[in-house]
Amino acid sequence: MRSLGEEHGTAVSLPVVGAVIERVLRSQRRKHVAETRKIRQELKGLIQIIETTKSELAELDPKEIKVQHIAPAADELDAIVKATEGATNTILDMCEDIERRCEACAKDSSLAGGGIMEPVTAIYEACTFQDITGQRISKVVGALRQIEERIESLSVSMDDGETPKTSKPKAVGGGKKTLTDQDLLNGPQLQAAKQDEIDALFDSL
Numbered sequence: 001m002r003s004l005g006e007e008h009g010t011a012v013s014l015p016v017v018g019a020v021i022e023r024v025l026r027s028q029r030r031k032h033v034a035e036t037r038k039i040r041q042e043l044k045g046l047i048q049i050i051e052t053t054k055s056e057l058a059e060l061d062p063k064e065i066k067v068q069h070i071a072p073a074a075d076e077l078d079a080i081v082k083a084t085e086g087a088t089n090t091i092l093d094m095c096e097d098i099e100r101r102c103e104a105c106a107k108d109s110s111l112a113g114g115g116i117m118e119p120v121t122a123i124y125e126a127c128t129f130q131d132i133t134g135q136r137i138s139k140v141v142g143a144l145r146q147i148e149e150r151i152e153s154l155s156v157s158m159d160d161g162e163t164p165k166t167s168k169p170k171a172v173g174g175g176k177k178t179l180t181d182q183d184l185l186n187g188p189q190l191q192a193a194k195q196d197e198i199d200a201l202f203d204s205l
Contacts, residue, residue, distance in 0.1 A: 056153060065150070069143040076136040083136075087129035094119035094126070 097119040 059150065059153075065147055069147055073140045073143040076140050080133045080136050083129045083133055087126040090126040091123050094123045 098116055101116050101119070
């Protein structure tokens, strides 16, 4: 208003005042429109994030994870426990049997060898449980990795892709070879002794 007084003198006509008010209103409207557009863009971005998250959550179906991954993994672990328990009991029983036979051989030299071959063979057979349990553990690891991938995908969409990277397995033996999960799970293969070697061993007793 002071500038109006300087331009038009002390007397300011109503048309001049109306023009000034109109300019102020136009300026405010333009500012309001710009802010509204900015808010609209931000809302659109939020809607997009919500839609993406909803899509990720739909894929991360808890029922699917429970039925297709967790339940089978639990069954595999239960089977591993039972197989390991059964093999361990067999090995312990056969060792006790061998011990009894050795004591009998010590008392009676005519019982040299004393049918030890049968329990020894049973021990070798029981030790093959490792291959089966290794395969079952591989299935469990596979199920857990599928769950991990689903959760990581959801985490990426929620955190704008800023998720910690999983470290890769380090190379063993001077960096020449990297051990894979399959190598670690299967473990060393059992070297079964040949029948002739076993016979020669007990013939020497």
